[in-house]
Amino acid sequence: MSKFPRSTKFSAEKLIELAEIYNSPFWAYDGDIIKTKVDQLKNFDVIRYAQKACSNINILRLMKSLGTKIDSVSPGEIERALNAGFQAGTAENEIVFTADVIDNETCKRALELKIPINCGSIDMLKVLGTKKAEGHPVWIRINPGFGQGHSQKTNTGGENSKHGIWYEDLPEALAVIKQNKLKLIGFHMHIGSGLFSKNFDRTCDAMAELVIKCDVDIEAISAGGGIPIAYKENENDVDINNYYELWNAARKKIEEHFGHSITLEIEPGRFLVAESGILVTKVLAIKQMGGKKYALINSGFNDLMRPAMYGSYHHITVLDDTEDRVMEEIVIAGHLCESGDMFTQGEGGIVQLRLLPKLHVGDYLIFHDVGAYGASMSSNYNSWPLLPEILFIDGETKLIRRKQTIHDLMHLEQI
Numbered sequence: 001m002s003k004f005p006r007s008t009k010f011s012a013e014k015l016i017e018l019a020e021i022y023n024s025p026f027w028a029y030d031g032d033i034i035k036t037k038v039d040q041l042k043n044f045d046v047i048r049y050a051q052k053a054c055s056n057i058n059i060l061r062l063m064k065s066l067g068t069k070i071d072s073v074s075p076g077e078i079e080r081a082l083n084a085g086f087q088a089g090t091a092e093n094e095i096v097f098t099a100d101v102i103d104n105e106t107c108k109r110a111l112e113l114k115i116p117i118n119c120g121s122i123d124m125l126k127v128l129g130t131k132k133a134e135g136h137p138v139w140i141r142i143n144p145g146f147g148q149g150h151s152q153k154t155n156t157g158g159e160n161s162k163h164g165i166w167y168e169d170l171p172e173a174l175a176v177i178k179q180n181k182l183k184l185i186g187f188h189m190h191i192g193s194g195l196f197s198k199n200f201d202r203t204c205d206a207m208a209e210l211v212i213k214c215d216v217d218i219e220a221i222s223a224g225g226g227i228p229i230a231y232k233e234n235e236n237d238v239d240i241n242n243y244y245e246l247w248n249a250a251r252k253k254i255e256e257h258f259g260h261s262i263t264l265e266i267e268p269g270r271f272l273v274a275e276s277g278i279l280v281t282k283v284l285a286i287k288q289m290g291g292k293k294y295a296l297i298n299s300g301f302n303d304l305m306r307p308a309m310y311g312s313y314h315h316i317t318v319l320d321d322t323e324d325r326v327m328e329e330i331v332i333a334g335h336l337c338e339s340g341d342m343f344t345q346g347e348g349g350i351v352q353l354r355l356l357p358k359l360h361v362g363d364y365l366i367f368h369d370v371g372a373y374g375a376s377m378s379s380n381y382n383s384w385p386l387l388p389e390i391l392f393i394d395g396e397t398k399l400i401r402r403k404q405t406i407h408d409l410m411h412l413e414q415i
């Protein structure tokens with residue numbers, strides 16, 4: 001995937017046509033990009049899609065058709081997986097439930113569906129012990145004592161993270177598994193989202209070392225998710241073959257130790273879907289505030305939360321850029337009644353200027369690489385409805401989620 005930005009499969013004419021039909025703002029995904037990304041991971045035995053990145057059931061159906069399995073982190077995500085056709089209760093273990101805590105209802109549902117449970121706390125294993133879950137398949141999610149993400153908020157390892165079972169507590173976790181006669185399938189390690197490649201070897205080494213030290217036989221290991229994508233033009237894509245080789249080497253050490261083959265799983269979200277998605281918005285006002293110029297658009301962090309939440313960068317382009325425009329620096333801000341509602345900001349909320357062709361009211365602005373943690377993190381803040389989602393696949397354009405209405409919102413609140 002070299003061309004930048006990647007998510008430009010839709011022509012400007014097509015997007016303007018869609019903007020007229022569905023009224024901006026809207027999300028659009030390019031299914032062919034998703035296919036390419038799944039294909040890039042085919043060396044791994046199992047690609048388990050982390051649906052939290054983009055959980056529209058039509059995207060899940062696409063993943064299923066491409067041969068991935070699926071991770072669910074809530075009862076809602078379990079039902080989405082089932083709805084999309086992933087099978088529960090078969091030897092294939094198509095659906096796994098991953099969490100650090102489990103409530104009674106979710107536990108009951110996972111047990112009746114015979115869905116393997118990936119446990120991120122010893123108390124979670126103990127809950128299973130109270131539910132007559134003998135023989136139920138479980139994974140252990142290890143916190144190896146270090147972690148890293150593109151932001152501190154996406155770091156899921158080390159003592160500043162709440163995730164996983166602390167590596168020194170593994171003997172206790174294994175004792176609870178034994179005592180409750182649960183069936184241990186494997187060990188899982190997800191140390192953060194948006195990893196730097198300098199941490200790849202360290203994670204693989206930690207997995208091999210800890211599994212061998214525990215010396216309890218397993219069927220599989222999971223590398224978790226975390227593979228970054230290049231959000232900026234000067235960033236490089238991860239060398240996926242190298243990433244696979246590091247994990248394969250860890251798997252081989254474990255295989256040698258136990259004397260049998262071990263399945264190698266990977267659990268990506270962002271890597272598979274980020275580059276497929278765009279958000280199409282419109283400029284509604286332009287104003288000069290002292291030394292800074294602002295463009296205010298018809299969307300906000302209710303739709304795309306990543307810039308406000310993590311200071312994340314999303315590439316922005318002007319849709320109908322036929323005019324020869326001068327470039328100028330401008331802040332792109334949203335429509336919410338909230339000062340932090342800015343799409344161009346750094347971590348900690350520092351306002352940033354973006355160099356863009358001179359904007360006019362009525363211009364369509366495209367946010368790129370929003371297929372992961374875009375629509376799935378949207379909210380109804382300020383009572384804005386959720387946006388429509390469109391999927392472009394096999395030459396066809398399909399509406400895969402209609403726009404939520406204000407009636408939909410208020411309907412839940414009737415007395």
Ligand code: LLP
Binds near residue numbers: 156192227
């Ligand atoms: N597996 C587990 C257990 C996870 O917690 C996550 C992400 C993944 C897999 C997938 O990680 P990925 O391959 O997408 O990096 N909202 C943030 C990302 C939070 C990720 C949470 N867990 C963002 O917008 O960057």
